[in-house]
Amino acid sequence: MHMADALLSPAVGATLWTGTLGAIAYCTRKLRNNIDEKIIPLMGILGAFIFAAQMINFTIPGTGSSGHIGGGMLLAILLGPYAGFITIASVLIIQSLFFADGGILALGCNIWNLGIYPCFIAYPLIFKLLVKEDLSKSRITLASVMSVVTALQLGAFSVVVETLLSGRSELPFGAFTAMMLPIHLAIGLVEGFITAGVVNYVRSARPEIIKSTFDSKPLAPAVSIRKVVLTLGIAALITGGSLSWFASTHPDGLEWSVEKVHGSPELSSSETGITAMFEKIQTMTALLPDYGFRQEEGAEGTAGAKSWPAVNSGTSISGVIGSLMVLGTVLLIGLFIRSGNRSRAKG
Amino acid sequence: MSHHIIDFNNVHYTYPDGTEALKGISFRITHGESVGVVGANGAGKSTMISHMNGYLMPSSGTITIGDSKLDKTTLHEARRSVGIVFQNPDDQLFMPTVFDDVAFGPLNLGLPKDKVIERVNEALTTTGCFHLKDKPPHHLSLGQKRAVTIAGVIAMHPDILVMDEPASNLDPGSRRNLIDLLLQFRHSKIIASHDLDLILDVCDRCIVIGDGRIRADGPAREILLNEELLRENNLELPLSFQKREHKNKLNSTGGNMTELEKLKHLLKHWMEHNEAHMKTYTEWAEKADGLDRKDISDILRQIVEDSNKLNGLFRKAEEII
Amino acid sequence: MSAFNPEYFNIGHLDTLSYRHTFVHDLNPVIKLIVTLVFILLVVSFPKYEIQGIVPFFMFPLFMIIAGEIPAGVIFKKLLVVSPFVLFIGIFNPMLDKEIIYRVFGVPVSGGWISYGSLIIRFILTVSSALLLIATTSFPGICLALEKLRVPKIFIVQLLFLYRYTFVLAEEVMKIIKARNMRSFGKKGKDIKSFISITGVLLVRSIERSERIYQAICSRGFDGQIRLLKDFRLRGTDILFALVTISIFIIFRKYAIADMLGGLLI
Ligand SMILES: Nc1ncnc2c1ncn2[C@@H]1O[C@H](COP(=O)(O)OP(=O)(O)O)[C@@H](O)[C@H]1O
Ligand SMILES: [Mg+2]
Numbered sequence: 001m002h003m004a005d006a007l008l009s010p011a012v013g014a015t016l017w018t019g020t021l022g023a024i025a026y027c028t029r030k031l032r033n034n035i036d037e038k039i040i041p042l043m044g045i046l047g048a049f050i051f052a053a054q055m056i057n058f059t060i061p062g063t064g065s066s067g068h069i070g071g072g073m074l075l076a077i078l079l080g081p082y083a084g085f086i087t088i089a090s091v092l093i094i095q096s097l098f099f100a101d102g103g104i105l106a107l108g109c110n111i112w113n114l115g116i117y118p119c120f121i122a123y124p125l126i127f128k129l130l131v132k133e134d135l136s137k138s139r140i141t142l143a144s145v146m147s148v149v150t151a152l153q154l155g156a157f158s159v160v161v162e163t164l165l166s167g168r169s170e171l172p173f174g175a176f177t178a179m180m181l182p183i184h185l186a187i188g189l190v191e192g193f194i195t196a197g198v199v200n201y202v203r204s205a206r207p208e209i210i211k212s213t214f215d216s217k218p219l220a221p222a223v224s225i226r227k228v229v230l231t232l233g234i235a236a237l238i239t240g241g242s243l244s245w246f247a248s249t250h251p252d253g254l255e256w257s258v259e260k261v262h263g264s265p266e267l268s269s270s271e272t273g274i275t276a277m278f279e280k281i282q283t284m285t286a287l288l289p290d291y292g293f294r295q296e297e298g299a300e301g302t303a304g305a306k307s308w309p310a311v312n313s314g315t316s317i318s319g320v321i322g323s324l325m326v327l328g329t330v331l332l333i334g335l336f337i338r339s340g341n342r343s344r345a346k347g
Numbered sequence: 348m349s350h351h352i353i354d355f356n357n358v359h360y361t362y363p364d365g366t367e368a369l370k371g372i373s374f375r376i377t378h379g380e381s382v383g384v385v386g387a388n389g390a391g392k393s394t395m396i397s398h399m400n401g402y403l404m405p406s407s408g409t410i411t412i413g414d415s416k417l418d419k420t421t422l423h424e425a426r427r428s429v430g431i432v433f434q435n436p437d438d439q440l441f442m443p444t445v446f447d448d449v450a451f452g453p454l455n456l457g458l459p460k461d462k463v464i465e466r467v468n469e470a471l472t473t474t475g476c477f478h479l480k481d482k483p484p485h486h487l488s489l490g491q492k493r494a495v496t497i498a499g500v501i502a503m504h505p506d507i508l509v510m511d512e513p514a515s516n517l518d519p520g521s522r523r524n525l526i527d528l529l530l531q532f533r534h535s536k537i538i539a540s541h542d543l544d545l546i547l548d549v550c551d552r553c554i555v556i557g558d559g560r561i562r563a564d565g566p567a568r569e570i571l572l573n574e575e576l577l578r579e580n581n582l583e584l585p586l587s588f589q590k591r592e593h594k595n596k597l598n599s600t601g602g603n604m605t606e607l608e609k610l611k612h613l614l615k616h617w618m619e620h621n622e623a624h625m626k627t628y629t630e631w632a633e634k635a636d637g638l639d640r641k642d643i644s645d646i647l648r649q650i651v652e653d654s655n656k657l658n659g660l661f662r663k664a665e666e667i668i
Numbered sequence: 669m670s671a672f673n674p675e676y677f678n679i680g681h682l683d684t685l686s687y688r689h690t691f692v693h694d695l696n697p698v699i700k701l702i703v704t705l706v707f708i709l710l711v712v713s714f715p716k717y718e719i720q721g722i723v724p725f726f727m728f729p730l731f732m733i734i735a736g737e738i739p740a741g742v743i744f745k746k747l748l749v750v751s752p753f754v755l756f757i758g759i760f761n762p763m764l765d766k767e768i769i770y771r772v773f774g775v776p777v778s779g780g781w782i783s784y785g786s787l788i789i790r791f792i793l794t795v796s797s798a799l800l801l802i803a804t805t806s807f808p809g810i811c812l813a814l815e816k817l818r819v820p821k822i823f824i825v826q827l828l829f830l831y832r833y834t835f836v837l838a839e840e841v842m843k844i845i846k847a848r849n850m851r852s853f854g855k856k857g858k859d860i861k862s863f864i865s866i867t868g869v870l871l872v873r874s875i876e877r878s879e880r881i882y883q884a885i886c887s888r889g890f891d892g893q894i895r896l897l898k899d900f901r902l903r904g905t906d907i908l909f910a911l912v913t914i915s916i917f918i919i920f921r922k923y924a925i926a927d928m929l930g931g932l933l934i
Contacts, residue, residue: 004754005794006787010713028820037892038882040822041441044829045837045878049871052837056845056870058863069867078871090827094834097802097810098682100746103794104801105708168716168787169757170764170780194864201868202875208363209875321933322926323723330727334734341690341737402883423889431887437836438877439884443808443828450897455889463897483687483806485835503888 002095003110003159005103009166016162017108023116024089027082039079043087046078050091060190072118073148074195077127081119088115109162113155121154122147135210137200144199145192149185156184351378351413351506351535353399353429358408360394368394370559371408376507376552379627381529381536383546383567386556387581392539393434395556396511399537400429413506427456430505434512436492440484445476445495448484452503470502471495474528490521497528507535514542543585547571551620555580568616572609611668618661625654680835681742682799686806692736696906697805697813703913704801710921711793716783717769724926725793728913732800743799747792758787807831812900825894829881837874844870 005013031039050071057068071091076084089111095101102110130143160176163169169176203210353376360369368391376382384392397403398410401422410417412425430452433439442448449470453463471477474494484492493513500508513529514522522545529536529549540546546553546567553567557580563570570576571585628651635644686693692700707728714722733740765780802810808828815824844866848858919925 002750002753004750004791005708005712005798006754006791007757008712010709013709013712024823025820028822031822032820037890038879040826040894041829041881041885042875042878043826045833045874045881046871047826047830048833048837049874051834052841052870052874053867055838055841056848056863056866057858058860059858061860086823086826087830090823090830093827094807094830097798097807100750100795100799102750103708104705104798105712105794163757168783168790170761170783171757172764190860194860194867197860197864198867198871201864202871205868206872206875209872317930320720320930322928322930323720323726325929325933326724326920326926327727327730330731331734334731337691337735338737341735397883400887402886423891426887426889429887431884433880433884433887435880438880441829441832441881441885443806443811443832447808447897451885451894452888454895454897455891460897481687483683483808483835484832486684486687499888 002102003106003113003162005105007163007166007168008106008109009168010105012162012166013105013108015108016112017105020089020108020111020115023085023112023120027085030082031086039083043079043083043090046075047087047091047094050075050087051094069191069194070114070152071195072114073122073127073144073151073191074198076118076123076147077144077195077199081123084123085115085119088119109158113158113162114151117154117158118147118151122151126150135203137203140199140203141193141196144196145189148192148195149188152184152188152191153181156180351428352376352411353507353535353537354411355395355398356409356411358395358398358405358410360398360403361406362394368559369398369405372556372559372561373408374554374561374564376535376537378535379533379623380552381550382538383543383550383553384537384539384556385541385543385546385553385571385580385582386539386562390556390580391559392556393511394559396431396509396537396539399507399509400426400431427503428506430500430503430508432493432496432500432508432510432513434515436489436496437484439496439499440492443483444480445471445482445484445487446480448495449499449502452499456503466502466504467498470498473501473531474498475524488521490517490524493517493521493525494528497525501532505534507537508532509537509539511539512541513538514540514545541582543571543577543582544587547585547587551616551623555582557581566613566616566620568612572612607668611665614661614665614668618658618665621654621658621661625651625658628654682746682803683807683835685738685742685803686809688737690736690804692732692804695804695909696900696902697809698816698900699902699906699910700801700805701810701813701817703910704797706914707797707917708794710917711790713921714786714790717779717786719782719786719789720926721921721924722786722789722793724920725917728917729793729796729800732797732804736800736804738800738803743796743803746799747795750795751791754787754791758784761787809900812896815896816900821894824896833877836877837870840873841870 050069053071054068072088075087075091078084079087092102092107092110092114096104096107096110126147127143130146131139157177157180160173160180163171164173164176199210355372355374358369358372359367361367372391372395384395386392394403398405398417399412401410401417401419404418412421413428415421415424417425440448442451446467449467450463453466458466468477471480474497476491476494476498479487479491479495484495487495497510497513510529513525517525522542526545526548529538536549538546538550550567553563553565553570554561555563555570555576562580563573563576572588574584577583628647632644632647632651635641635647707725711722711725729743732738733743761784762778762780765783766778768776769779770777770782805813808831811824811828811831814827815821848862848866
C-alpha cells in the first residue's frame with residue numbers, strides 16, 4: 001500500500017526522506033566499492049522487469065478479482081540488499097512520477113516502507129538465514145513466503161505510524177493497525193508464494209543464474225547483522241529526534257496522535273532537550289513552514305479551538321471570490337504563454 | 348601499426364553450459380576487406396563476433412587484432428578498433444535519447460566535449476538520423492533504431508566494423524538504406540547475415556560457418572553461387588540469383604546458370620577486388636614515402652600500375668563473354 | 669501485490685507529452701523539480717482543517733496544464749486511478765470527528781468533513797503536480813536534474829536503464845499477454861500458476877537481455893563509468909520562473925491573499 005502525500009505532514013515526509021537518502025547513499029557507496037560492472041544494466045533491467053510483471057494480471061485466489069505483484073522481495077533476492085534497495089527505490093520513483101502512485105513527498109516513506117524492510121530486515125535476517133547453502137525448492141519457498149510476509153507487515157505498520165504521526169487522518173491507531181495488518185498478511189502470503197514460484201522457476205530453468213546471484217559476492221554481499229542493528233539504531237535516533245522537534249512545532253500532529261494512542265496529549269518532558277535543539281536548528285534554517293505562517297487563525301487541530309474561517313460568512317465569500325480571481329489571472333497568464341508557444345513553433 | 352587486421356588462429360569456444368560453439372576457427376581479415384559471414388542459425392556466427400572484441404575469450408587458440416594478441420591487457424585497445432553492431436538494436440540503444448546513445452562511445456574514448464558533439468553530429472548525418480537526435484529510442488522504428496546503433500558505433504571511428512544480422516526484420520526501404528550506408532564505410536567490414544543478397548551487394552569475400560567450423564572461405568561471388576555448398580550448410584542461393592535462374596528457365600536456356608555466366612560474375616568480382624587492392628597499395632606507397640623509403644614506395648607504385656593493366660585484361664575478358 | 673488496473677500502466681502518453689517543446693517544457697528541469705518540491709511541501713504544510721487557504725494553490729497545476737499544453741483529461745484519469753487509498757483512509761475523518769466547527773449559510777459542517785475535504789484537495793494538488801512535472805519534463809531531464817542535485821552516478825545510470833527498458837519489456841509483455849488471452853478463454857490462464865511461469869520466462873529473458881546489453885556497453889568502451897554530456901543551461905527565464913513561483917507560493921501560504929483580494933472587491 002503506497003503512502004500518499006496528502007496523508008503526510010511535511011515533518012514526517014522530510015524525516016523519512018532523510019532516512020531514505022541516507023540509505024541510498026550508503027548502498028551506492030557499497031556498490032561502488034565492490035562493483036561488478038555487470039550489475040548496473042542488470043539492476044535497470046530487473047526494475048523494468050518488475051513493471052512488466054506488474055502488467056500481467058492474475059486472479060487472486062478466493063476473490064475472483066485481479067491483482068499484480070509488488071516485487072520488492074524478489075528484487076532483494078535476485079540482486080542482494082544493496083543493489084536490490086537501489087532498484088526498488090528506482091521502481092518507486094518511476095511509480096511516483098508516471099503512475100502518480102503516492103507522490104513525491106511520500107516517496108521517501110514508500111522507499112523506506114517497501115525497500116528497507118525487504119532488503120535490510122527480511123533478506124539478511126530471514127531469507128539468508130533460512131536458505132544458506134540449501135537451494136532446495138521447499139527451502140526457497142519457505143524463506144520467500146516468510147520474508148515477504150515479514151517485510152510487508154513491517155511496511156504496512158509503517159504506513160499506519162506515518163499516517164498517525166502526520167495527523168491528517170482521524171483513524172485511531174488500534175483500528176488502523178487492525179485493518180492494515182491482516183490485509184497485508186493475506187497479500188503477503190499470495191505475493192510470497194508468487195515470489196517463491198518465480199525464484200524456483202528460474203532455479204530449475206537456469207540454475208546457474210540463481211546460483212551466481214547467491215554465490216557472487218559483489219552481487220549479493222552479505223549484510224552483517226551488527227551493521228543492520230547499528231543502522232536501524234541510527235535511523236531510530238534520527239526519527240525520534242525529528243519527531244520530537246516536529247511535536248514541538250506541530251501541535252496538531254504528533255500530540256494529536258499521541259493523544260489518540262495514549263489517551264493523554266502530554267509528551268514526556270525528557271524530550272525537551274532535543275526539542276529545544278531542533279527548534280533552534282529550525283529557526284536557523286527555516287526550511288519548513290511552521291504555524292507562524294497564519295497566526296491570525298490561531299492554533300489548529302485541537303478540537304474545539306477557534307476553527308477555520310470565521311463564522312462571519314463575509315470573509316469566506318471574499319475568500320471564494322479571491323480564489324477565483326487568482327485562478328482566473330493564472331489562467332490568463334497561462335493562455336498568454338501558450339500563445340507564445342504557438343508563435344515560437346511557427347517561427 | 349595497422350589496426351585493421353583480425354586474425355583468428357584455431358579458436359575454440361565452449362559455453363559454460365558445455366555447448367561447443369566454436370570448434371577451431373581460423374581466418375585472417377586484412378585492411379579494406381569486406382567479409383560476409385554466413386551460416387545457419389546456431390552455426391556460431393554470433394559467438395565468433397563476441398570474440399572479436401574480447402567479450403568472450405577463446406577456450407583455446409589465439410586472436411590477434413591489429414598487431415597485438417587479444418588478452419586482458421589489450422582489451423581496451425581492441426574495443427577501440429573493432430566496432431560491433433549487435434543483432435537486436437534494443438540491446439544496444441541503452442541510453443535515453445538518440446544523442447546520448449551515440450555520444451556514449453566517444454565520451455568513453457575520453458574526447459573533449461566539443462569533439463564528442465562533432466562526432467555525434469557527423470555520425471548521425473552519415474546514417475541519416477540527425478533529425479532523430481532528441482528522440483528516445485522507444486519512439487523510433489526498427490529501421491531507425493538500426494541506423495542509430497550504426498551511428499553509435501561509427502562515431503567511435505573504429506578501424507573495423509562488425510555487424511551481426513544487420514538486415515534482419517528490416518523493410519525493403521530500410522534495407523536499401525543500410526546497404527548504401529555499408530558501401531560508404533571504407534574500412535574493413537565483417538557482416539554476419541542470413542541475407543545473402545546483402546552480402547553479395549556489400550562483401551567481396553565470404554566465409555561459410557557450419558557447426559562451429561569454417562566450411563568455406565573465398566570470393567563472395569564464387570561461394571554464394573555454389574548451390575551445393577550452400578545447401579550443405581542449410582542456406583539458399585541469393586534471391587537475385589534465384590530470380591535469374593527462374594528467368595533462365597523461362598527462356599529455356601537450360602537449368603542452372605551457365606559456367607560462362609558464372610565466370611562473368613567472377614571476373615567482375617576479381618576486378619573489384621583488384622581495385623580495392625590498388626587503393627591499399629597506393630595508401631601504403633604514400634606511407635612509405637612518409638617514412639622516407641622511396642625504394643619501397645617505387646615498387647608499390649609499380650605494383651599499382653601493373654594491377655591497373657590486370658584490370659584492363661579482366662574487363663576485356665568480361666566484354667568478350 | 670495490489671488491485672490491477674490497466675490504466676495505471678499507461679505511461680506512454682505522459683512520456684510522449686514530455687518530449688514536446690513549450691514554455692514549461694523548456695524550463696530547466698532542476699528548476700521545475702525544485703519548484704514542484706516547494707509547492708508540495710507548502711501544500712501539505714497547511715493545517716488539517718484548512719481549505720480556503722489551499723484552494724488558490726490550484727494555480728500551479730492550472731498554469732502547468734495551460735502553459736504546458738497538457739490535456740487535463742490525462743491527468744484527471746491518472747488521479748482517479750490512484751485515489752482509492754486516500755479516499756478510503758480519509759473517509760474515517762467525517763465518521764470519527766463529528767464536532768461542528770463551521771456553518772455554511774447556517775448548515776452545520778463537522779470538522780471531519782472539512783479535514784476530509786482538505787485531504788482530497790491536498791491529494792489532487794500533490795499528485796497532479798507530480799504528474800505535471802513528468803508530463804512537462806522528459807525523464808532523462810529529471811535524471812540530469814537529480815545528477816545536478818548530487819544524487820550518486822550509479823543510481824542515476826541504473827535509473828536511466830530502468831526507464832529505457834521499461835518500454836522495451838512492456839512491449840514484450842504485451843505480446844505475451846495477447847498470446848495468453850488468445851489461448852485461454854475467460855478465466856483460465858490468469859491463475860497464479862500460469863502467472864508464475866509467464867513471469868519466470870520473462871525474468872530469464874530479461875536477465876539474458878541484460879547480459880547482451882552489458883556486452884554492447886563493453887564494446888563501446890565502457891570502463892565502469894558512465895559519462896553524460898549534460899548541457900542544461902540555467903537561463904534568466906529559469907531563475908525568474910523559480911523566483912516568481914516560489915515567492916507567490918510562500919506569500920499565499922503565509923497570508924490569506926485570496927481573502928484580501930475578495931475583500932477588496934466586495
Ligand atoms: N549464452 C549461451 N550459452 C550456451 N550456449 C549458447 C549461448 N549462446 C549461444 N549458444 C549456443 O552456441 C551455438 C552457436 O550460437 P550462435 O553463435 O548464437 O549462432 P548464430 O549466431 O550463428 O546463430 C548454438 O548452438 C547456441 O545454442
Ligand atoms: Mg546470431
